[in-house]
Amino acid sequence: KTRRQHDANKLLQLERNVMDPRRARLMFFDAAKSYEIVFPSNDERERFYETGSSIRPAIRVYAPSLTKPDTAVDGGSTTTTIDGTKENAVVQKVPNPFKKTGELLDRELQGRCKINSSKVQDEPVSVWCGTFNMCGSPPPRDSSSLESWLPKGKYDLYAVGTQECSYQKEEGEWFAFVQEYLGKDYLTLASMQLWDITVIVLCRKKCLLKITNVEGSTKATL
Numbered sequence: 001k002t003r004r005q006h007d008a009n010k011l012l013q014l015e016r017n018v019m020d021p022r023r024a025r026l027m028f029f030d031a032a033k034s035y036e037i038v039f040p041s042n043d044e045r046e047r048f049y050e051t052g053s054s055i056r057p058a059i060r061v062y063a064p065s066l067t068k069p070d071t072a073v074d075g076g077s078t079t080t081t082i083d084g085t086k087e088n089a090v091v092q093k094v095p096n097p098f099k100k101t102g103e104l105l106d107r108e109l110q111g112r113c114k115i116n117s118s119k120v121q122d123e124p125v126s127v128w129c130g131t132f133n134m135c136g137s138p139p140p141r142d143s144s145s146l147e148s149w150l151p152k153g154k155y156d157l158y159a160v161g162t163q164e165c166s167y168q169k170e171e172g173e174w175f176a177f178v179q180e181y182l183g184k185d186y187l188t189l190a191s192m193q194l195w196d197i198t199v200i201v202l203c204r205k206k207c208l209l210k211i212t213n214v215e216g217s218t219k220a221t222l
Contacts, residue, residue: 006030008055008113015212016049024049040097055113058209066117077116084110125207126154131161136196138167139174143181152182156207157189161199175200194218 006028013034017023021042027034039045054061060077067078084090089110096103130150140146150160158178165174175191178200187208191200203211 004031008052009057011052011056012209013212014049014052014056016045018213018215021045026052044097054115056209057114057116058206060116060118060123062119062121063115063117064119066115067119071119077118079114079116081112081114083112085112123210125156127157127159128155129159131163133163134165134167136164136166139177143177146181150181153185156204158182158186158202159199160202162197164196165193165198166196174198178202190214190216192216192218194220 010028010030011026012029013025013027015025017025020038022039022045024037024039024045025034026037037045037048039048053059063080066080071078089108091106091108093104094107096105128151132149150158160178162174168174171193172191175188175198179186179188179202182202185205186202187205189201189203189208189211192198199216201214
C-alpha cells in the first residue's frame with residue numbers, strides 16, 4: 001500500500017546500503033526525513049536503483065540508440081520521454097521475489113518518465129585536494145590571499161584538510177570560513193574533525209544530484 005508519493009524530479013539522494021544488499025535509502029527535497037526501503041532480494045534493489053537513478057533530471061544515461069545523431073560526443077545529451085501509459089503499459093511474468101517455489105507473478109510496467117541519454121559513458125570531474133598546517137593561527141583576514149593555494153571556482157570538488165586548527169572558538173568556525181570563501185555555487189558534502197585535524201568536502205551545486213553514498217571515518221593515531 002502506497003502511503004506517500006513524490007515526483008522523480010524531487011529525488012535528492014538514492015543510496016545503496018553497504019551493509020545490507022537488500023536495503024536502499026531515498027531522500028526527497030519535499031520530505032522532512034529519508035525513507036529506508038527493504039527489497040525482497042539484491043536483484044530487486046539493483047533494478048530499482050538503476051531505474052530510479054536513470055530518471056533523475058541531473059543524470060545522463062549511456063544510451064546511444066536514444067541519443068540524437070547531432071548530439072556532441074563530448075558529453076551532450078538528448079531528453080527522451082518514455083510513455084508507458086494506457087495502451088503502452090506492459091505486463092511481464094517475473095519470478096515471485098517473496099517465494100522460492102519458482103512461482104511467477106504479473107508485473108505491470110506503466111507510467112511516463114524522461115531520461116537524458118548520452119553517447120559517452122563517463123563524465124569528467126575535476127577535484128582539488130590539499131591540506132593546510134595552520135599552526136594554531138586563524139585564517140588570513142583577507143581571504144583573497146588564499147587564491148594561490150586554494151583556487152576559487154575552478155574545480156567541481158574540493159577536499160580541504162587542516163592540521164593544528166586549534167584557533168577555533170566555536171565548532172565549525174573553519175568549515176564556515178571555507179564555505180564562505182568558495183561561495184554560494186558550492187555546497188558542503190561532508191565535514192569531519194578529530195581534535196585539531198579537520199577535513200571538509202564541497203561540490204558544485206550542479207554536481208550534487210550525481211553524488212551518492214558519502215562515507216567517512218576517523219582513527220586516532222599513537
